Amino acid sequence: MEVAVAEDPLYQRIAQHYRGAIRSGLMPAGERMPSVRSLQRLHQVSLSTALQACRRLEDEGLLEARPRSGYFVRSLRRAGMQPASEPDLRRAPDPAQYVGIHDRVSDFVARSESRPAVADFGATYAAGSLYPADALRAAALRALRRQPELLVQPAPAAGDLALRTAIARRALDGGMQLTPDDITITHGCIEALNVALRAVAQPGDVIAVESPTYYGLLQVLESLGLRALEIPCSPHTGLSIEALELAFDTHPGIKAVVASPDYNNPLGCVMPDADKARLVALCERRQVPLIEDDTYGALGGSDVPLRALKAWDATGNVIRCVSLRKTIAPGLRLGWVSGGRWQARIHMLKFAQSRANEALPQLTMAEFMASSAYDRHLQRLRRQVKQQRERIAEVIDASFPAGTRLSVPAGGMLLWVELPPGVQAHPLFEAALMRGIRVVPGTLFSNTSRFERFVRFSCGHPVTREAEQALRDLGAMAAAQV
Amino acid sequence: MEVAVAEDPLYQRIAQHYRGAIRSGLMPAGERMPSVRSLQRLHQVSLSTALQACRRLEDEGLLEARPRSGYFVRSLRRAGMQPASEPDLRRAPDPAQYVGIHDRVSDFVARSESRPAVADFGATYAAGSLYPADALRAAALRALRRQPELLVQPAPAAGDLALRTAIARRALDGGMQLTPDDITITHGCIEALNVALRAVAQPGDVIAVESPTYYGLLQVLESLGLRALEIPCSPHTGLSIEALELAFDTHPGIKAVVASPDYNNPLGCVMPDADKARLVALCERRQVPLIEDDTYGALGGSDVPLRALKAWDATGNVIRCVSLRKTIAPGLRLGWVSGGRWQARIHMLKFAQSRANEALPQLTMAEFMASSAYDRHLQRLRRQVKQQRERIAEVIDASFPAGTRLSVPAGGMLLWVELPPGVQAHPLFEAALMRGIRVVPGTLFSNTSRFERFVRFSCGHPVTREAEQALRDLGAMAAAQV
Ligand SMILES: Cc1ncc(COP(=O)(O)O)c(C=O)c1O
Ligand SMILES: Cc1ncc(COP(=O)(O)O)c(C=O)c1O
Numbered sequence: 001m002e003v004a005v006a007e008d009p010l011y012q013r014i015a016q017h018y019r020g021a022i023r024s025g026l027m028p029a030g031e032r033m034p035s036v037r038s039l040q041r042l043h044q045v046s047l048s049t050a051l052q053a054c055r056r057l058e059d060e061g062l063l064e065a066r067p068r069s070g071y072f073v074r075s076l077r078r079a080g081m082q083p084a085s086e087p088d089l090r091r092a093p094d095p096a097q098y099v100g101i102h103d104r105v106s107d108f109v110a111r112s113e114s115r116p117a118v119a120d121f122g123a124t125y126a127a128g129s130l131y132p133a134d135a136l137r138a139a140a141l142r143a144l145r146r147q148p149e150l151l152v153q154p155a156p157a158a159g160d161l162a163l164r165t166a167i168a169r170r171a172l173d174g175g176m177q178l179t180p181d182d183i184t185i186t187h188g189c190i191e192a193l194n195v196a197l198r199a200v201a202q203p204g205d206v207i208a209v210e211s212p213t214y215y216g217l218l219q220v221l222e223s224l225g226l227r228a229l230e231i232p233c234s235p236h237t238g239l240s241i242e243a244l245e246l247a248f249d250t251h252p253g254i255k256a257v258v259a260s261p262d263y264n265n266p267l268g269c270v271m272p273d274a275d276k277a278r279l280v281a282l283c284e285r286r287q288v289p290l291i292e293d294d295t296y297g298a299l300g301g302s303d304v305p306l307r308a309l310k311a312w313d314a315t316g317n318v319i320r321c322v323s324l325r326k327t328i329a330p331g332l333r334l335g336w337v338s339g340g341r342w343q344a345r346i347h348m349l350k351f352a353q354s355r356a357n358e359a360l361p362q363l364t365m366a367e368f369m370a371s372s373a374y375d376r377h378l379q380r381l382r383r384q385v386k387q388q389r390e391r392i393a394e395v396i397d398a399s400f401p402a403g404t405r406l407s408v409p410a411g412g413m414l415l416w417v418e419l420p421p422g423v424q425a426h427p428l429f430e431a432a433l434m435r436g437i438r439v440v441p442g443t444l445f446s447n448t449s450r451f452e453r454f455v456r457f458s459c460g461h462p463v464t465r466e467a468e469q470a471l472r473d474l475g476a477m478a479a480a481q482v
Numbered sequence: 483m484e485v486a487v488a489e490d491p492l493y494q495r496i497a498q499h500y501r502g503a504i505r506s507g508l509m510p511a512g513e514r515m516p517s518v519r520s521l522q523r524l525h526q527v528s529l530s531t532a533l534q535a536c537r538r539l540e541d542e543g544l545l546e547a548r549p550r551s552g553y554f555v556r557s558l559r560r561a562g563m564q565p566a567s568e569p570d571l572r573r574a575p576d577p578a579q580y581v582g583i584h585d586r587v588s589d590f591v592a593r594s595e596s597r598p599a600v601a602d603f604g605a606t607y608a609a610g611s612l613y614p615a616d617a618l619r620a621a622a623l624r625a626l627r628r629q630p631e632l633l634v635q636p637a638p639a640a641g642d643l644a645l646r647t648a649i650a651r652r653a654l655d656g657g658m659q660l661t662p663d664d665i666t667i668t669h670g671c672i673e674a675l676n677v678a679l680r681a682v683a684q685p686g687d688v689i690a691v692e693s694p695t696y697y698g699l700l701q702v703l704e705s706l707g708l709r710a711l712e713i714p715c716s717p718h719t720g721l722s723i724e725a726l727e728l729a730f731d732t733h734p735g736i737k738a739v740v741a742s743p744d745y746n747n748p749l750g751c752v753m754p755d756a757d758k759a760r761l762v763a764l765c766e767r768r769q770v771p772l773i774e775d776d777t778y779g780a781l782g783g784s785d786v787p788l789r790a791l792k793a794w795d796a797t798g799n800v801i802r803c804v805s806l807r808k809t810i811a812p813g814l815r816l817g818w819v820s821g822g823r824w825q826a827r828i829h830m831l832k833f834a835q836s837r838a839n840e841a842l843p844q845l846t847m848a849e850f851m852a853s854s855a856y857d858r859h860l861q862r863l864r865r866q867v868k869q870q871r872e873r874i875a876e877v878i879d880a881s882f883p884a885g886t887r888l889s890v891p892a893g894g895m896l897l898w899v900e901l902p903p904g905v906q907a908h909p910l911f912e913a914a915l916m917r918g919i920r921v922v923p924g925t926l927f928s929n930t931s932r933f934e935r936f937v938r939f940s941c942g943h944p945v946t947r948e949a950e951q952a953l954r955d956l957g958a959m960a961a962a963q964v
Contacts, residue, residue, distance in 0.1 A: 102830050109639070123636075131634035137626055140633065140842075144619055151622065151813040151846070152613035154605075157591070187669060187836040194835050202707070203685055216834075223834040225684070331633040333840045348584050352698075352705040353676050354669040354836060358815045360622075361840065364633070 010045050012274050014053035019272075022062045022073050029075035033063055036070070055304045059270055060236075061410035065302070074410075083407040084235035084418040087211075087450075089243045091232065101218045101447065108444055111433060118436030119461075119470035121392070124265065124413055125330045126460035130384055132368065132377045136329055139367040143360055150359055157351065159185035160362035166369035167322075167336055174297070175311025176320075182338045184347045185357050189295050189323030192337035193220055195349040196319045197256065199342040200289045201226055205255040208247055208288075210239050212445030212454070214265040217258060217293070229254065230446060235407055235416055238264055238271040241278045248286050256289045262297035262306045263412025266445050266456040270409065273307060280312040287317075289342065295323040299382055301410030316340030324365060326413065327378065332361045385413060389459040395468050396457070399475030401482050415457040423481040425455045431477050437470045492527050494756050496535035504544045504555050511557035515545055518552070537786045541752055542718075543892035547784070556892075565889040566717035566900040569693075569932075571725045573714065583700045583929065590926055593915060600918030601943075601952035603874070606747065606895055607812045608942035612866055614850065614859045618811055621849040625842055632841055639833065641667035642844035648851035649804075649818055656779070657793025658802075664820045666829045667839050671777050671805030674819035675702055677831040678801045679738065681824040682771045683708055687737040690729055690770075692721050694927030694936070696747040699740060699775070711736065712928060717889055717898055720746055720753040723760045730768050738771045744779035744788045745894025748927050748938040752891065755789060762794040769799075771824065777805040781864055783892025798822030806847060808895065809860065814843045867895060871941040877950050878939070881957030883964050897939040905963045907937045913959050919952045 021027045034042060039050035054071050057063040063071040112122055144150060158164075164180035171178050186192040201207060203225030209217060211230030221228050229251060232243045239259050248254060259279065261271035271279070283290040292309040300306055310320040317340055324334045334357070339346035368374055393408045393415060403420025419425060425441035432439055442454025461467065503509045516524060521532035536553045539545040546556040594604055626632060640646075646662035653660050668674040683689060685707030691699060693712030703710050711733060714725045721741050730736060741761065743753035753761070765772040774791040782788055792802040799822055806816045816839065821828035850856055875890045875897060885902025901907060907923035914921055924936030943949065 102834075106830070125636060128631045128634050131631075133631045133634045136633040137630060140626060141623065144622060148619060149610045149613075149615045149813075151618040151811050152610050152615045154607060154807075154812045155815075190834070191836045198705075219834045223680075223831055325636075329633050330636045331631075331841060333637075333837060348588070349705055352584075352672070352701045354673045355815060358843065359813060360842070 010043075011049045011052040011056065012272075014039065014043050014045065014050065015056045015272075016274070018053070018057060019060070019062060022057075027073050029073050031073045032069075033071035033073065052304075055302050056273065058302045059300055059304070059306060059410050060272065061301065061408060082405045084405045084416055084454075086234055086236075087232040087240075089232050089240045090246065101215065101222050104444065105215050105219055108440075111430075112438055115433060115436050117438050119467045120438045121457040121459070121461075121470075122438030122440050123460060124458050125326060126381060126385060126413070127462060128330075130381050130460070131329060132373060135368055135371075135373050135377070136332075136364055140360060140364040142367070143363040150363075153359075155356050155359040155362070157356045159183070159356055160359060160366055162370070163362045163366035164336075166366050170369060170374075171308070173305040175307040176338075178338055182343060184337050184339070184343070184350050185362060186335045186337055186350060187333045187354060187357060188325055189293060189321050189335040190216060190220065191350070191354065192321035192335045193217060193258070193291065193293060194224070195346050195353065196291045196321055196337055196339065196342070197221070197224055197226060197258075198349050199319070199339065199345045200291075201255040206251060206253050208244060208254050208257040210259060210264065211448070212266055212442060212451050213258075214260065214293070215444045218447065228447065230448060233264075233267060234269070235267050236269050237275060238267065238269050239275075239279065241275055241282060244279070245282060248282075248288070254288055256291055257283055258291045258293060259309065260293040260295065261309055262294060263299055263409060263414070265295065266414055266440070266442070266454075267416045268409040268412045268414035269407070270306065270411070276307065276309055277312050280309055280318060284315055284317045289317055289319060289340075291319045291321060293321050295326055296412045296414075298327040298378055299385060299411050299413060301382070301386065303379065303382075310338065313340060316343075319346070327381070328368065328374075329365065332365060333357075334361055334365055382411065384462075385459055386411070388461065388463050389413075389415060391463045392457055392459050392471065395463075395471040396475065399472040401475065401479040404478070413458050413460050415459060417455045417457060419453045419455065419478055420482060421453070423478050424452055426452065427481065428455065428474065428478055432474055435470070435473060437474060439474070492525075493531045493534040493538065494754075496521065496525050496527065496532065497538045497754075498756070500535070500539060501542070501544060504539070509555050511555050513555045514551075515553035515555065534786075537784050538755065540784045541782055541786070541788060541892050542754070543783065543890060564887045566887045566898055566936075568716055568718075569714040569722075571714050571722045583697065583704050586926065587697050587701055590922070593912075594920055597915060597918050599920050601946075601949045602920045603939040603941075603943075603952075604920035604922050605942060606940050607808060608863060608867060608895065609944060610812075612863050612942070613811060614855060617850055617853075617855050617859070618814075618846055622842060622846040624849070625845040632845075635841075637838050637841040637844070639838045641665070641838055642841060642848055644852070645844045645848035646818075648848050652851060652856075653790070653820075655787040657789040658820075660820055664825060666819050666821065666825070666832050667844060668817045668819055668832060669815045669836060669839060670807055671775060671803050671817040672698060672702065673832070673836065674803035674817045675699060675740070675773065675775060676706070677828050677835065678773045678803055678819055678821065678824070679703070679706055679708060679740075680831050681801070681821065681827045682773075683737040688733060688735050690726060690736050690739040692741060692746065693930070694748055694924060694933050695740075696742065696775070697926045700929065710929065712930060715746075715749060716751070717749050718751050719757060720749065720751050721757075721761065723757055723764060726761070727764060730764075730770070736770055738773055739765055740773045740775060741791065742775040742777065743791055744776060745781055745891060745896070747777065748896055748922070748924070748936075749898045750891040750894045750896035751889070752788065752893070758789065758791055759794050762791055762800060766797055766799045771799055771801060771822075773801045773803060775803050777808055778894045778896075780809040780860055781867060781893050781895060783864070783868065785861065785864075792820065795822060801828070809863070810850065810856075811847065814847060815839075816843055816847055864893065866944075867941055868893070870943065870945050871895075871897060873945045874939055874941050874949075874953065877945075877953040878957065881954040883957065883961040886960070895940050895942050897941060899937045899939060901935045901937065901960055902964060903935070905960050906934055908934065909963065910937065910956065910960055914952075914956055917952070917955060919956060921956070
């Protein structure tokens with residue numbers, strides 16, 4: 001049962017209007033946005049439409065809300081920092097088999113873990129203290145008390161109903177109408193991606209992915225014998241719909257598109273709603289399944305949830321894969337998949353691959369997600385990660401060599417930093433590692449060499465004095481390369 | 483690091499000697515076996531060799547130990563019951579793609595669950611009361627108390643070291659010398675089988691399997707696009723090594739052999755040590771990886787552990803896949819794989835497929851497996867399941883139509899019953915279901931129609947009056963078909 005939620009083109013038109021003005025510098029940082037009431041009058045729209053437009057621009061990192069004063073064009077006090085540069089969207093994509101990404105990733109992981117971290121900008125989890133350890137533990141203890149035989153009884157084959165119900169309820173906020181039957185619980189988003197890809201593709205097939213993309217996805221493709229076709233992304237709006245359309249024309253055999261539209265890894269950006277709608281429509285028109293990876297979407301800049309690609313899906317062509325780990329509980333291996341018209345096949349593949357998940361983590365998560373503690377947790381996590389993200393951006397701004405470029409997204413865990421020409425990420429990664437500073441070099445996120453000058457910073461940990469000093473040291477190391 | 487343990491051909495020769503005598507009726511049921519001391523004198527062997535021979539025959543279900551009186555040829559008071567018949571070992575195997583086994587299994591599961599069970603001879607778990615619910619729960623509670631942030635911290639990528647250590651220690655008893663690094667923790671045996679098969683085969687490849695075999699394996703093969711080549715099995719000694727050798731000659735492309743030598747599903751029999759050694763040597767000689775599925779091995783008839791195929795593996799050609807669910811905790815999705823020379827690839831595939839397992843179930847299982855409670859639990863479970871198995875066999879013997887054949891294995895959870903000519907398992911399954919009696923028809927265990935007259939009984943549940951009545955009803959339903 002999937003019902004597409006009608007979209008409101010009005011708020012998008014308004015958002016587009018001001019987006020252009022802010023990007024061009026017409027509305028400079030710090031300038032006050034017209035009040036919601038003025039927008040209402042100016043554009044002849046309802047209050048909620050005007051508010052929606054502001055919130056969208058807030059999510060995109062262009063506006064910030066100041067308590068009791070309204071919206072302002074966002075300033076990050078970036079002295080001379082430019083946003084990361086746009087890719088060439090018309091270049092022909094190059095399909096690759098990714099033989100070797102496993103070795104590269106294993107080598108990276110082994111090297112990263114070879115020394116204790118003084119400052120960890122590598123892990124895409126927040127610090128343990130930012131997660132609801134107590135609430136989850138209490139829920140787990142309650143489940144064990146209520147059902148003394150829980151650990152010795154097989155779990156229901158379809159996944160826990162309470163958890164699937166809680167997920168379906170929460171998905172409403174993202175614009176989706178799912179029933180518990182539309183949802184299969186998985187061992188994290190990675191298992192969801194595995195079964196989604198296996199449901200729609202065979203070894204040898206070509207899959208269109210974002211470039212750069214999460215290296216875990218490249219590993220999954222390699223391990224399944226699939227070939228990745230890298231589609232250029234804007235560091236501000238994500239996957240380029242034009243470039244994807246071009247790829248469809250030049251590579252008629254594309255079997256699926258995988259996109260992570262919300263605070264994607266590694267770019268950290270959000271795809272505008274208009275692009276989301278176009279992406280869903282394009283894949284539908286081309287009859288190519290669209291696999292959505294939502295791992296960080298709940299870490300939005302505002303409390304208004306982002307709309308999932310799945311919200312525009314009227315035909316079951318979108319397969320939604322979600323992680324609950326980065327946002328709720330890194331210690332529980334829980335994710336879910338809603339497979340649209342492939343749901344039955346996906347469910348069967350999950351069963352054949354690892355059977356149903358255990359009951360205890362599902363009961364624990366179900367209780368938490370159904371409670372208001374979930375909302376409070378996300379608010380707090382968002383606020384905290386936002387502070388960390390902005391502080392890290394500030395220090396990078398102040399201490400990295402001239403020519404370093406960086407956009408600061410309004411949400412998510414990640415910062416994607418472009419180093420100046422002449423500075424290479426891999427030697428920086430190695431040098432940093434010697435001092436116990438963990439970052440991830442851009443080379444991991446693509447099979448091409450396009451991201452040799454990029455570094456991904458994860459902002460999950462509180463920015464201590466040591467962390468600030470580590471960032472300044474990194475800046476000096478980068479400068480030494482110039 | 484794998485070291486093959488030298489085998490003792492002496493005890494096998496003695497076992498073979500008496501096995502022949504018992505099978506031929508030369509030594510009838512109830513007859514006393516020569517005492518261990520006499521065996522020692524008669525065959526000029528050590529006491530331990532003589533004892534080993536008796537225990538092997540006990541495991542095979544041919545002898546039983548009576549306290550303080552020695553070993554006796556086992557009687558099951560089977561009035562006229564013959565053992566299940568031997569297959570034609572020289573028939574040419576027929577490769578099949580198993581298109582449709584998923585549907586058949588889904589249909590079976592859905593139908594089985596459509597009514598509440600009055601008597602469940604379907605589930606391959608024992609009753610919850612036979613598992614160590616309290617000890618496991620206490621271990622889980624301790625882990626949650628000791629590590630309050632357990633649920634919000636990512637688990638170690640390699641799997642919990644304490645669990646891998648406990649597993650390696652326990653594996654010593656099965657004749658294996660494994661280090662924790664040889665072991666990858668998985669989501670049950672099914673995930674272990676998935677990654678093992680993916681490590682050695684590509685879609686389209688042919689895999690030799692037992693016939694009949696666990697339908698879950700047929701599903702895994704189908705979902706991976708692999709083709710199953712069914713190798714005949716004796717209902718007493720499992721996979722026929724002769725038939726496998728023939729298959730290697732006629733099907734040079736076989737990419738792997740999957741065998742479940744100990745209390746296999748559905749036959750319930752144990753492969754004799756001599757056959758195990760021959761199987762390992764044959765696969766090694768033919769350079770075909772041998773995948774061992776050990777799901778019920780710990781449910782032996784005696785306390786002497788069976789030797790794993792892996793114990794004969796001197797070259798890393800055996801991939802051992804183990805379930806911890808049926809024997810310890812059906813509510814924890816834990817299993818493991820030791821991949822021999824494919825270990826690195828298997829570990830990588832597991833990581834790409836579902837990442838490392840959660841910490842809490844691993845800590846729980848590690849504590850339990852490292853304690854003596856584990857031994858006590860297995861002893862109790864074995865004893866209880868044995869009683870149930872023998873009682874069920876007795877009632878079947880007394881109430882099924884003449885011509886019904888059945889062997890009663892000394893261990894494991896299962897009974898494989900051959901119905902007389904003219905009686906079909908599927909209609910029996912359907913009729914039984916209408917009365918809330920669950921059994922599994924033989925048709926599920928093969929893509930051929932060879933097992934239409936077979937029914938698998940699982941003996942995990944205490945044999946209540948209702949269960950006995952259900953068996954008698956089943957017998958009457960079968961008789962009505964004659
Ligand atoms: C974009 C993206 N997708 C999927 C995953 C995997 O998620 P999970 O840990 O839930 O399997 C990650 C984890 O880093 C990720 O960044
Ligand atoms: C022979 C056999 N192998 C594997 C499995 C699956 O084991 P697990 O539940 O540990 O995945 C089963 C379960 O029924 C089985 O009978």
